[in-house]
Amino acid sequence: MRISAKSEYGVRAMVRLARQFGDGPIPLSQVAAREKISLDFLEQLMLLLRRQGLVHSARGIHGGYLLALPPSTISVGDVMRAVEGPMVNMPCLDRGEGDDPCCTMGIHVAGCATRDVWALLQEKITQTLDGVTLADLCQGQPLLPLHQPALLRELSLLAQ
């Protein structure tokens, strides 16, 4: 489950645009140079973001890109969906509950057990990524106020 360069670059670039929200169009050449991202590659990403309505573009000599909405209304999830499609790519999740099962386990009559895990995972990931906005990333505040050490599975289960 790795995070692609598309997502990473997309978010980095959008955070940069967010920091300069209100300053008019920012040329990609500037973003690419400061973020150390290939300009050609970044252009492809911005095109996708524009088509999703997350940014506006201006052509010509003083052109560039700018956020189409305030930073607090654009989530990391929005950016990632725009540049790389569905957040969790598991084909069986796209099909309806009643359709052909993804995996022919034949044990559970109604629905495949493992499919539920991927559905749950997708939901949690979406919630997490949609819960962080570009504005959050512009401020220096930590997103993880209390860091929860890894081996407390039992506790978190109880809490749930």
Next chain:
Amino acid sequence: MRISAKSEYGVRAMVRLARQFGDGPIPLSQVAAREKISLDFLEQLMLLLRRQGLVHSARGIHGGYLLALPPSTISVGDVMRAVEGPMVNMPCLDRGEGDDPCCTMGIHVAGCATRDVWALLQEKITQTLDGVTLADLCQGQPLLPLHQPALLRELSLLAQ
């Protein structure tokens, strides 16, 4: 962010072993046939699971694999970590907080803003996957008791 066949097959195979927990070693040929997984590929996965101590193996004519622990003590996260390493593969997360930054943004003096998102994501994914055990998947109960529609970001933020 797609889920690899390693993870999917690994979990499917482990669920099957969980269903037959207590029956002694199950030959992989059986698991592979019922789950429609390539036997050769599955062997590689089981080897990894064994090295992590999640299963035991028995060689010889009535050999096979069996869970090393009760199904309720093995999580989906355990299985995925065994077969495909860290749950979120973002190189900068592996390095310490003080090390060389992954991305040279140079804005935040202490730590990179986008890195925090990936760290948060990793934490949520780990919590989710470690919160579901093989025993949970053997029972028919749904993992998503109340399905939360996608567009309630504001609500979930308030709740947080």
Next chain:
DNA sequence: ACTAAACACGACTAAATCAGTGGGGATTCT
């Protein structure tokens, strides 16, 4: 009008990863 700086957009490509195959062992039961 000309030019330079910027976006628009599709085609191409090298490298990496994934998923699966194959082959030659070692071990154990009958």
Next chain:
DNA sequence: AGAATCCCCACTGATTTAGTCGTGTTTAGT
């Protein structure tokens, strides 16, 4: 002895990724 099983590593074909390239179009400034 022989068959079924795990053990382990090397290889391969297909796909995806992360770019690169080339050719436009638009706009501001001179």
